[in-house]
Amino acid sequence: MSRHQQQARERGLEWLSSIIMVAWGIILAQPGDTLSAANFSESAAHGVAEDGLAYVFGALGGVRLAALYINGRWPRTPLLRMIGAGAGLLLWGQIASMFGTSYLATGNAGTGFAAYGCLAMAEIFSIYWAAFDARYNRP
Template sequence: MTQTRSVEWLLAAMMFAWGVGLLLPGNTMSLPQYRLLSEWAPEFVWAAWSLAIGGVRFVALYINGSWKRTPLIRSICAIFGIVWWLLLCVLFMTANSGPMPAGLLWFPVFIGFEGYSAFRSARDSYHSGALQRWVRL
């Protein structure tokens, strides 16, 4: 469990930055790519979602190892990250807003690294004994 967590730190920072970006002045949700999100909830809700996932992940990464449940929290945050980036990828692909932005290709990369992070942190959870109550192998 002493391996670097730099990918997880990066993904937590990106999730947190996304939330900060939604809080900046302007109406991001008025763009066609975000139409469906804006129908589900207002912009501040999505900002809070992103900030919460990134913030919880930062805390779990910072205290990782001091409390044996932190790898499990990291894994759950990575799964939420997969869902978030996948949702954004689908929304950007289905929005009829002109040519596909080059940045759209980042989302599958994020999803792949979130999956890798979920796997590694789940493995850490198992080895730390955090999952012994639920998993009997």
């Protein structure tokens, strides 16, 4: 397996998470109240604005996609990837916890807890690979 193929495999989770973040940003930026669903009642209770969340997801996902695209051409991209994966861990963890809190409050289990919990765990691997690149693949 070539180094390029190995790097693509290692960064697949980062690409996926970043694309999902951008998609979240686009969906939340649309007119309407997407976060009015019961699973997101925690965000409403804490006064999270949908347009602010759209900006956070869209901007973070976009920066991560740019860092992944230029990775290796600029020596600081592994650091950007680590920061982006850390932020992704926090965001996806918060989304998963909203689904978990909703389940505890209503007794209705949703798939969101598992899906976004897995995305949060995938970010841990992304942090590891970005740190590895920062340490061992310096130009």
